[in-house]
Amino acid sequence: MFNANGRLAVSPDGFDWRLHDSPPIPCQDESQFTHDIESSQFLAMVKLSTEWGRSVWLSTSSDFNAFTEPQLIFHTDEIDRENGSRRVRKIFEDPASG
Numbered sequence: 001m002f003n004a005n006g007r008l009a010v011s012p013d014g015f016d017w018r019l020h021d022s023p024p025i026p027c028q029d030e031s032q033f034t035h036d037i038e039s040s041q042f043l044a045m046v047k048l049s050t051e052w053g054r055s056v057w058l059s060t061s062s063d064f065n066a067f068t069e070p071q072l073i074f075h076t077d078e079i080d081r082e083n084g085s086r087r088v089r090k091i092f093e094d095p096a097s098g
Helices: 078-093
Strands: 031-036 041-050 053-061 071-074
Touching: none
Parallel strands: none
Antiparallel strands: 031 041, 041 053, 053 071
């Protein structure tokens, strides 16, 4: 699990958590963490800013201690931006449509 500062936390029972002794992984408000059994990799998917707004980045580790620098794996594009603007305008013009 991540805390708000990108620090990993571990728990033996899911109730009592402690910070793990590893460097923080850069992130903003949203993150996902999992272990991929097939590749034996720990995967941290985090949101970071790009020119298109918040985007999804991936950091990996084989030992849960040293994580790679996050690499961009997904972001919006101009079509997403246009669709979002259109939807926001529609909701302001007709709140019942939202």
